[in-house]
Amino acid sequence: xxxxxxxxxxxxxxxxxxxxxxxxxxxxxxxxxxxxxxxxxxxxxxxxxxxxxxxxxxxxxxxxxxxxxxxxxxxxxxxxxxxxxxxxxxxxxxxxxxxxxxxxxxxxxxxxxxxxxxxxxxxxxxxxxxxxxxxxxxxxxxxxxxxxxxxxxxxxxxxxxxxxxxxxxxxxxxxxxxxxxxxxxxxxxxxxxxxxxxxxxxxxxxxxxxxxxxxxxxxxxxxxxxxxxxxxxxxxxxx
Amino acid sequence: xxxxxxxxxxxxxxxxxxxxxxxxxxxxxxxxxxxxxxxxxxxxxxxxxxxxxxxxxxxxxxxxxxxxxxxxxxxxxxxxxxxxxxxxxxxxxxxxxxxxxxxxxxxxxxxx
Numbered sequence: 385x386x387x388x389x390x391x392x393x394x395x396x397x398x399x400x401x402x403x404x405x406x407x408x409x410x411x412x413x414x415x416x417x418x419x420x421x422x423x424x425x426x427x428x429x430x431x432x433x434x435x436x437x438x439x440x441x442x443x444x445x446x447x448x449x450x451x452x453x454x455x456x457x458x459x460x461x462x463x464x465x466x467x468x469x470x471x472x473x474x475x476x477x478x479x480x481x482x483x484x485x486x487x488x489x490x491x492x493x494x495x496x497x498x499x500x501x502x503x504x505x506x507x508x509x510x511x512x513x514x515x516x517x518x519x520x521x522x523x524x525x526x527x528x529x530x531x532x533x534x535x536x537x538x539x540x541x542x543x544x545x546x547x548x549x550x551x552x553x554x555x556x557x558x559x560x561x562x563x564x565x566x567x568x569x570x571x572x573x574x575x576x577x578x579x580x581x582x583x584x585x586x587x588x589x590x591x592x593x594x595x596x597x598x599x600x601x602x603x604x605x606x607x608x609x610x611x612x613x614x615x616x617x618x619x620x621x622x623x
Numbered sequence: 624x625x626x627x628x629x630x631x632x633x634x635x636x637x638x639x640x641x642x643x644x645x646x647x648x649x650x651x652x653x654x655x656x657x658x659x660x661x662x663x664x665x666x667x668x669x670x671x672x673x674x675x676x677x678x679x680x681x682x683x684x685x686x687x688x689x690x691x692x693x694x695x696x697x698x699x700x701x702x703x704x705x706x707x708x709x710x711x712x713x714x715x716x717x718x719x720x721x722x723x724x725x726x727x728x729x730x731x732x733x734x735x
Binding site: 399401403405407409415491493495524526528553582585586587588 | 720733
């Protein structure tokens with residue numbers, strides 16, 4: 385049967401010495417199926433899962449550290465993907481977030497089965513919010529659904545105002561963009577929040593961004609409010 | 624370089640279809656590839672040529688049909704030009720992606 389709409393459209397058409405088969409199947413169907421399995425499991429467990437993406441060094445780990453500092457009572461957990469080392473997971477554990485590393489070796493992204501496997505071997509207890517800190521990369525993680533409730537992309541002001549135009553797929557998939565390191569703006573003559581916002585508007589029909597600086601905890605309240613609203617939506621079954 | 628993972632997923636689907644139709648070989652794999660599907664055609668072709676070895680598609684040609692990106696206003700049907708904000712210039716309605724994010728195995732030509 386046709387993998388797109390179930391229309392039965394794979395009826396083979398005989399050709400000379402062979403057969404032509406219409407399939408119309410999504411190539412990512414296997415990962416998407418595994419992601420739906422994860423999503424159903426997360427919903428059942430009352431767990432809000434946030435897929436946190438961004439360039440290497442964008443400030444993903446620092447954002448999570450700031451989150452734990454601001455809300456020590458929240459029951460957070462994290463899975464961190466990196467090609468090598470468990471440094472980020474260790475940093476998060478020191479910040480009070482129970483964490484596990486997924487060391488991917490040469491693989492540039494996490495996929496739904498990797499996350500499933502990691503969580504099978506580690507249950508973070510009565511967690512409310514699980515952050516999946518994806519491999520630092522603005523290309524590959526964008527197309528692998530993990531079963532998350534939302535995609536968040538960290539974008540530091542040092543990366544250039546036109547970064548969203550260079551990586552449109554990643555930003556198109558984002559439910560929220562967290563602009564990080566905003567305290568550095570006075571030292572970057574070519575960078576501006578207006579420029580970043582104009583770029584986001586060309587790749588996201590409804591851009592939503594929060595401006596933060598983890599050093600001064602600026603913007604953290606707005607970020608925490610966004611997580612709160614997401615958790616309420618997830619528990620309400622909308623996500 | 625996630626294209627190798629994508630090529631392996633594609634080959635899994637090709638092999639399943641070949642088994643279902645008792646095919647002895649796959650000759651041509653027809654793929655629709657959106658300009659914003661997150662996969663690069665050249666890299667995918669290279670990855671496919673590596674990953675197909677030893678499979679029923681070992682000699683298969685990968686024929687890629689590129690699909691351009693189309694952002695359209697769901698209210699007035701107007702298309703948003705590249706480089707413009709993705710909202711309707713008349714009333715700010717957010718545009719919708721009508722095409723360009725697909726990665727679809729459309730058709731297989733096989734020997735039986």
